[in-house]
Amino acid sequence: MGWLKRLFGMEKPQNAEVNPAPQAVQQAQQAASPAATQQIPPERVGLNGEYDQSGLAKRVALAFDQDPQLDDVNTLWVAQTSGTVVLKGKVPSQDILNKMVSVARSVNGATSVDTSQVTIG
Numbered sequence: 001m002g003w004l005k006r007l008f009g010m011e012k013p014q015n016a017e018v019n020p021a022p023q024a025v026q027q028a029q030q031a032a033s034p035a036a037t038q039q040i041p042p043e044r045v046g047l048n049g050e051y052d053q054s055g056l057a058k059r060v061a062l063a064f065d066q067d068p069q070l071d072d073v074n075t076l077w078v079a080q081t082s083g084t085v086v087l088k089g090k091v092p093s094q095d096i097l098n099k100m101v102s103v104a105r106s107v108n109g110a111t112s113v114d115t116s117q118v119t120i121g
Helices: 003-008 055-065 094-105
Strands: 076-081 084-091 112-120
Touching: 003 055, 003 076, 055 076, 055 084, 055 094, 084 094, 094 112
Parallel strands: 084 112
Antiparallel strands: 076 084
């Protein structure tokens, strides 16, 4: 079972990307300038560029799914606190954890990776 399915109960959406271009958000309240748009914060960009409260965590999960070294680690969870990727659970080795941190940091919007809740063994 993949990361997205296990953590978020979803299959990989068609055209999902780890680092999609964010879609513009229309501001309905701005009557003076109805065409005004606002950018989605990088940590809130979803798998297809849409706004998603858990966008960063989902894109990190997708990145883990796409890495053959990481796609079968099923004792770790991914969450986010703003731009911080939070990893929780257990990994088989320090090498795997280092790889996961490297992959997570490569995702647009990730400002840091918290591994304080990860055990190795």
